[in-house]
Every structure is written in structure tokens, then in C-alpha cells.
Amino acid sequence: MNSQARIPAVELSSRDLKHNAHNALGDAQLRSNMRKAMDSLMAKRLAAMPDEYEREHLREMGNHVRARALSRLPELLERLEANLTRNGVKVHWAETVDEANAIVLQIAEAHRAKQVIKGKSMVSEEMEMNHFLEGHGIEALESDMGEYIIQLDHEKPTHIIMPAIHKNARQVAHLFHDTLGEPYTEDVDQLIQTGRRVLRQKFFEADIGVSGVNFAVAETGTLLLVENEGNGRMSTTVPPVHIAVTGIEKVVENLRDVVPLLSLLTRSALGQGITTYVNLISGPRQADELDGPQEVHLVLLDNGRSQAFADGELRQTLNCIRCGACMNHCPVYTRIGGQAYGTVYPGPIGKIISPHLMGLENTPDHPSASSLCGACGEVCPVKIPIPSLLRRLREENIKKPDAPNPVMRGQGSKYSPRERLLWKGWRLLNTSPWLYRTFGFFATRLRGLTPGSLGPWTQNHSAPKPAARSLHELAREHLEDK
Amino acid sequence: MSEPFYNAAPNATRVAPPLPEPRQYPAQKPGNAYLFGTCVLDLFFPEAGLDAIRLLEREGIKVHFPQEQSCCGQPAYTSGYTDEAREVARAQLALFAEDWPLVVPSGSCAGMIRHHYAELFKDEPATLRQVQALAARTFELAEFLLHVCKVEFKDQGSQQKVALHTSCSARREMNTHLHGRALLAQLEKIERVEHDHESECCGFGGTFSVRMPDISGAMVADKTRALQESGAAEVVSADCGCLLNINGALEKQHAPLRGQHLASFLWKRTGGAR
Numbered sequence: 165m166n167s168q169a170r171i172p173a174v175e176l177s178s179r180d181l182k183h184n185a186h187n188a189l190g191d192a193q194l195r196s197n198m199r200k201a202m203d204s205l206m207a208k209r210l211a212a213m214p215d216e217y218e219r220e221h222l223r224e225m226g227n228h229v230r231a232r233a234l235s236r237l238p239e240l241l242e243r244l245e246a247n248l249t250r251n252g253v254k255v256h257w258a259e260t261v262d263e264a265n266a267i268v269l270q271i272a273e274a275h276r277a278k279q280v281i282k283g284k285s286m287v288s289e290e291m292e293m294n295h296f297l298e299g300h301g302i303e304a305l306e307s308d309m310g311e312y313i314i315q316l317d318h319e320k321p322t323h324i325i326m327p328a329i330h331k332n333a334r335q336v337a338h339l340f341h342d343t344l345g346e347p348y349t350e351d352v353d354q355l356i357q358t359g360r361r362v363l364r365q366k367f368f369e370a371d372i373g374v375s376g377v378n379f380a381v382a383e384t385g386t387l388l389l390v391e392n393e394g395n396g397r398m399s400t401t402v403p404p405v406h407i408a409v410t411g412i413e414k415v416v417e418n419l420r421d422v423v424p425l426l427s428l429l430t431r432s433a434l435g436q437g438i439t440t441y442v443n444l445i446s447g448p449r450q451a452d453e454l455d456g457p458q459e460v461h462l463v464l465l466d467n468g469r470s471q472a473f474a475d476g477e478l479r480q481t482l483n484c485i486r487c488g489a490c491m492n493h494c495p496v497y498t499r500i501g502g503q504a505y506g507t508v509y510p511g512p513i514g515k516i517i518s519p520h521l522m523g524l525e526n527t528p529d530h531p532s533a534s535s536l537c538g539a540c541g542e543v544c545p546v547k548i549p550i551p552s553l554l555r556r557l558r559e560e561n562i563k564k565p566d567a568p569n570p571v572m573r574g575q576g577s578k579y580s581p582r583e584r585l586l587w588k589g590w591r592l593l594n595t596s597p598w599l600y601r602t603f604g605f606f607a608t609r610l611r612g613l614t615p616g617s618l619g620p621w622t623q624n625h626s627a628p629k630p631a632a633r634s635l636h637e638l639a640r641e642h643l644e645d646k
Numbered sequence: 647m648s649e650p651f652y653n654a655a656p657n658a659t660r661v662a663p664p665l666p667e668p669r670q671y672p673a674q675k676p677g678n679a680y681l682f683g684t685c686v687l688d689l690f691f692p693e694a695g696l697d698a699i700r701l702l703e704r705e706g707i708k709v710h711f712p713q714e715q716s717c718c719g720q721p722a723y724t725s726g727y728t729d730e731a732r733e734v735a736r737a738q739l740a741l742f743a744e745d746w747p748l749v750v751p752s753g754s755c756a757g758m759i760r761h762h763y764a765e766l767f768k769d770e771p772a773t774l775r776q777v778q779a780l781a782a783r784t785f786e787l788a789e790f791l792l793h794v795c796k797v798e799f800k801d802q803g804s805q806q807k808v809a810l811h812t813s814c815s816a817r818r819e820m821n822t823h824l825h826g827r828a829l830l831a832q833l834e835k836i837e838r839v840e841h842d843h844e845s846e847c848c849g850f851g852g853t854f855s856v857r858m859p860d861i862s863g864a865m866v867a868d869k870t871r872a873l874q875e876s877g878a879a880e881v882v883s884a885d886c887g888c889l890l891n892i893n894g895a896l897e898k899q900h901a902p903l904r905g906q907h908l909a910s911f912l913w914k915r916t917g918g919a920r
């Protein structure tokens with residue numbers, strides 16, 4: 165890839181999570197948009213899966229289907245490639261985003277492509293494909309309504325399913341008015357019509373359609389793609405060339421495995437029994453067919469996924485079917501929005517996947533930005549134990565950076581000898597009954613001396629004052645009296 | 647995730663595996679029980695611990711409080727300092743040697759012992775067995791009162807509205823919200839009022855509250871507002887970490903409302919004298 169020609173992307177400031185969060189928390193409009201949107205998504209999910217027994221069974225099944233697929237990942241990927249190739253799909257492997265972009269560029273150049281139309285794809289966000297292509301004189305236009313809005317506003321997606329969920333109708337109305345010169349209206353249907361009209365023409369002009377993949381079925385060599393706007397079908401059928409990009413973990417063994425996963429995906433994401441469109445793409449146009457692209461490519465991207473795969477516990481991260489339910493239910497995400505994470509994938513899943521994609525050194529605060537409340541793990545349709553994985557990442561994050569056999573890139577980015585010493589002191593205190601009781605005695609007797617300011621704690625709280633006597637003392641007296 | 651499924655035959659996951667059975671409780675009320683006081687309660691809510699002892703004694707149970715106990719290890723564990731957490735956990739293990747129930751008046755600490763100790767000692771087979779046995783007889787206080795003691799409370803207080811906050815890890819690991827609600831429902835003159843986004847985290851999360859004070863602060867601000875707007879005269883909780891967080895924030899806001907431990911509330915409402 166010609167790296168000189170690459171346009172610098174909008175800076176992902178993932179190292180500044182705390183700073184970004186601080187700013188986001190002060191944005192009252194964002195706070196209220198997010199709260200309303202997430203409340204409605206939570207209610208929709210629950211309405212679509214009201215029966216706890218059925219829901220839990222299905223989640224259990226989803227977990228097992230994904231675990232089984234991952235247990236044979238290398239084998240299934242080979243089968244997927246063989247069957248796709250048989251169907252006439254060209255399969256490409258990319259270890260890094262640069263490699264993936266180079267592959268896309270090569271295909272585009274071979275077809276002298278000038279315009280690319282894109283269905284929604286988070287992997288293409290990982291690749292920052294739009295910026296990359298623009299740097300090579302190729303226009304890339306998003307056709308998903310949310311992505312289109314974001315692209316118009318030069319922003320990054322806030323959510324993996326609903327990229328513009330942080331904006332309300334009024335904000336979109338202003339955007340369309342200002343950038344497209346449309347008459348101002350807050351009518352959502354009209355706004356959508358405007359977007360569709362602009363995009364419609366682009367589908368016919370585009371030389372290449374790009375899409376993501378929800379499930380890649382090894383047994384049949386099928387790429388499955390769900391969507392509600394029809395833009396996915398347009399992107400994958402109208403232009404002469406279709407390039408699908410996806411992560412290597414998206415493979416499942418056979419079509420029957422898709423059934424529970426699809427049901428979980430659409431209901432967890434938007435509370436839908438099924439999406440308006442379910443595309444099963446099994447190859448380019450055949451000789452006797454009237455439509456469809458002449459060429460279909462699949463780019464399989466690793467980008468740090470094999471690092472997660474290599475560890476039995478962290479591998480569960482790859483179960484994810486990208487439904488977004490963990491975000492919708494996360495009290496942190498609801499308050500700071502997706503952009504504050506500074507990563508392609510925000511929210512709970514973002515906090516456990518981004519360190520693999522970008523290294524812990526670039527996501528040092530992400531594992532800590534959680535109260536481990538467990539809301540995410542409780543709703544995850546494939547039962548990823550997100551809080552446990554966050555805890556595990558914290559453990560990797562405080563190791564000595566040069567400790568042997570690193571599991572993660574950027575291990576020990578939060579290593580602090582001072583904090584380590586503090587915890588050693590804490591351990592000494594709590595393993596020595598004599599010390600603990602002495603500490604308790606002085607903490608209670610000297611409680612009048614509790615400082616009024618206790619660092620970050622007193623930012624939100626008044627300083628806690630120990631009781632006059634500890635339970636140890638009260639219990640001893642009480643039980644001795646008996 | 648279960649390892650065996652990794653190599654299962656393709657059809658093995660056509661049928662969903664059975665869901666875990668709900669917890670079985672002993673049929674008999676035990677004669678003895680241990681109380682694990684927890685570190686936050688020990689220093690900040692000791693009266694609640696004493697009230698827990700009184701509630702248990704009233705049920706005819708002899709309560710044992712080993713003086714060598716300290717902390718369950720949770721703060722270090724959730725911060726990633728696993729070795730430190732393990733050693734502190736180990737120091738507690740020997741203290742509860744008799745085969746008596748271990749009652750914990752704090753949901754998340756009960757959850758730590760019941761669900762996470764096994765993870766800490768997974769590489770030490772002998773200790774692991776000991777830990778599993780301990781986990782099997784570890785109960786959160788409200789759960790123990792409800793399902794093991796099968797308490798029947800007589801409400802002796804006056805008409806009052808009460809809001810219940812449960813720690814979110816505890817509600818998910820230990821069902822503390824259900825137990826708390828069931829106990830409050832026994833009190834005739836108590837009307838339990840829901841508060842906005844009741845199941846949402848109060849923002850404590852152990853060291854999270856000092857590592858991410860902005861985010862944590864936004865969460866506790868919402869929680870305290872919801873509690874105050876609920877119309878409740880009293881806020882109760884069986885989780886000391888949350889109480890420390892909520893009360894500290896309320897005090898900083900100069901709000902008159904304070905949360906109290908469920909044990910203290912139950913003891914007072916049911917005629918317990920101090």
C-alpha cells in the first residue's frame with residue numbers, strides 16, 4: 165500500500181477516554197438523546213423476548229453455536245474459502261487493515277473505479293476505508309441512513325447498529341438543510357426520503373459496492389447480511405463488483421447454526437423478529453441470471469483477532485455477533501455516548517475488543533471505565549462474560565510491561581509501582597489480624613481527623629467518616645455478653 | 647462457556663443445554679452460623695452488622711464472628727490485582743472451618759465468595775475443594791433470612807414509603823433485589839416505591855469510583871436524584887459499597903435523605919430494641 169497517499173483519518177483519541185468522557189458528560193443534548201434512545205431500545209428488546217425461559221435457552225444455544233465455531237476456526241475458515249471459491253467468490257486474507265485496504269484498492273484499480281457505494285460495515289470502519297479510498301481519488305459514499313448522516317457531518321459512528329443514534333431529528337434536519345440545501349423539515353419520513361433520493365442515483369453510478377457480513381457460512385459458502393433499508397441489497401447487487409469485508413471470527417459452521425443466531429441478533433439489536441431484508445449472497449451473477457454483480461470478493465480481516473483467539477478466556481470476545489445490546493444497556497455508554505471511546509467499537513464490547521485491535525497501549529483506560537455492574541453480560545445474546553473479560557484485561561494491564569509471555573499487545577500500560585505497593589500494603593493489612601485490628605482501632609478513634617479532601621472520591625462525595633467503634637469491637641462485646 | 651462443547655459433534659448444539667437449577671436451600675434452620683462482616687461495613691456501618699447478628703439470634707441461631715476476619719478480597723480482585731486478592735481471600739478461609747452457613751450482610755461480597763473464589767484458587771486443587779464447599783454454604787443476609795430462616799416479620803412501625811437499592815453485581819449474582827423485596831413485602835405498613843431506572847448501577851464499582859470520578863459521579867448523581875424523587879422517606883440497601891457511595895453523594899449535595907442498611911431497618915421495624 166502507498167502509505168504516503170493516505171489521508172490522515174479523523175484522529176481517534178482513544179488514549180483520552182477520561183477527557184472525552186468529561187466533555188461528553190457536560191453535553192446535555194447528547195445526554196438526553198442517548199438516554200431516550202437507549203431506554204427505547206431496551207424496551208424493544210424486552211418486548212421481543214418477553215419469555216425469560218425461552219430467552220435464556222436461546223442465549224445458551226447462541227453461546228454454544230459460537231463456541232463451537234470458534235473451536236474449529238482454522239478448519240471452518242478453510243472450508244469457507246473452499247466453498248466460496250467454488251461459488252465463484254474471490255477470497256482474500258488480510259492480517260492488518262493496511263493489507264485489507266491494499267486489497268480493496270487493487271480491485272478498485274483493476275476496474276478503474278471512481279465511485280464506491282457502501283452498505284453498513286464496521287470492519288470497513290476499522291480499516292478507515294473511506295479515508296483511504298479518498299486518498300486514492302476514489303469517492304466512497306455511505307448508503308446506510310445513519311452512516312450517511314455521520315459521513316455528511318464528518319463524524320464517527322456512535323453505535324455499531326445505529327451510527328447516528330446520538331442525534332435527534334432536529335439535528336438531522338439542520339444537517340440536511342445546511343449540507344444538502346434541502347428545505348428545513350423535522351419530519352422524519354421526509355428526512356429519510358431526502359436521503360434516499362440522493363442515494364438512489366449513486367447506486368447506479370457506483371463502480372463497486374462494499375458491504376459487511378453478519379455470518380459467513382462455511383458449509384455452503386454463503387455470506388449472510390441483514391438490514392432494514394434495502395441499501396445493503398442495492399450495494400451488493402447493483403454495482404458490477406461487490407466487495408464484502410469482514411472479520412475472521414464471523415464464520416459459522418452451517419446454515420442451521422444461523423437460525424438461533426439470527427433470531428438473537430435481530431431481537432437483541434432492535435427488538436425485531438426479523439429484519440426487513442435478509443440477504444444470502446452465494447456468488448456472482450451466473451450465466452443464466454439477469455442481475456447481480458459480475459464479481460464478488462470477500463476480504464477476511466484479522467487485525468488482532470488471532471491474539472484474542474489464542475487465549476481460551478479472551479477468545480470469548482470473538483463470540484460477538486455485533487448486536488449492540490451491551491451498549492444499549494450500559495450505564496456508562498448511555499452517559500458518554502459512543503464517540504467518547506475514541507475507538508471504532510464503543511461500549512462494553514468495544515472495551516474488550518479494542519485492546520486487541522489497537523493494543524492496550526492505545527486503550528489504557530478502557531478496561532477500567534466500567535463499574536462491572538454486569539448489565540452487558542446479562543443481555544449479551546451469545547453470553548460473553550464481558551465483566552469477567554474486563555477484569556482479566558485489567559490484570560493484563562497492570563502487569564510489568566516486560567513480563568514474559570505477554571498475552572496482549574501493550575501489556576502493562578497501566579503498570580504503576582506506586583499502586584502496586586499500595587495493594588501490597590492493603591494485602592498486608594488484610595492478612596494480618598493484628599494489623600487490621602490496630603488499623604481499625606486508630607481509624608475509629610481518630611475519626612475526627614478524617615481529611616476533608618480525599619482525592620477523586622471527594623469530587624462527588626463528602627469524606628466518609630468511620631464509625632466510633634468497629635463491628636469487630638461491637639461484635640466481640642455483644643457476643644461475650646451472651 | 648463449557649469446554650466440552652468445543653469438540654462436540656455438529657448436532658450437539660441443536661438442542662439447548664438445560665438451564666442451571668435454582669439454588670436449593672437447607673430444609674432445617676441451622677443452630678450455628680458465621681457472620682462475615684466485610685471491611686466497609688466494619689468501619690462505616692458497624693451497627694448494621696450488629697443488627698444482622700441480632701436478627702439471626704432472634705431466629706434462635708448462635709452467631710460466630712471470628713475476630714481475625716478482614717476483607718473478602720474484592721477490591722483488589724476487580725482491580726486486576728489477583729495475587730493480592732487471593733492472599734487476602736486465603737486468610738479468611740481458615741476462619742470458617744466448621745460446616746456452618748456463612749452469612750454476609752453485603753451482596754457483592756457474598757457474590758465474591760460464592761462465585762469468584764473458585765476462579766482465584768483454580769490452580770490449587772486442595773484449596774479449591776475447600777473454597778467450593780464454603781461457596782455452597784455462603785448466603786447473603788436477606789437471602790438467608792428469607793429462605794433458610796423463613797422469617798415471618800411483624801411490622802411494628804408506622805406507615806412509610808421505602809425505596810430499595812440493590813448492588814447490581816449482587817442482584818445479578820445473588821438475586822438480592824428479589825430477597826430484599828420479599829422481606830420488605832412482609833412489613834405491612836411499608837409501601838415499597840420504585841425509583842427511576844431502579845436496576846441501574848449507582849456508579850460505585852469499587853475502585854471505578856476513584857479511577858473514573860466523572861463517569862461515576864454522573865451515575866451517582868442520577869441515582870441520588872431518582873431516589874429523592876421517588877417519594878421514599880427511607881432508602882434501604884443490603885450493600886455497603888453502594889451505601890457508602892449514595893450517602894457520601896447525598897451528604898455532599900446537602901440533601902437530607904440517607905440510605906440505611908436493610909438489616910438495621912428490619913431490626914427497627916420489627917421491634918428490635920438497641
Ligand code: SF4
Pocket residue numbers: 483484485486487488489490491513540543544545546547548
Ligand atoms: S458483546 Fe454481546 S451484546 Fe455486545 S454487541 Fe456483541 S453480541 Fe451484542
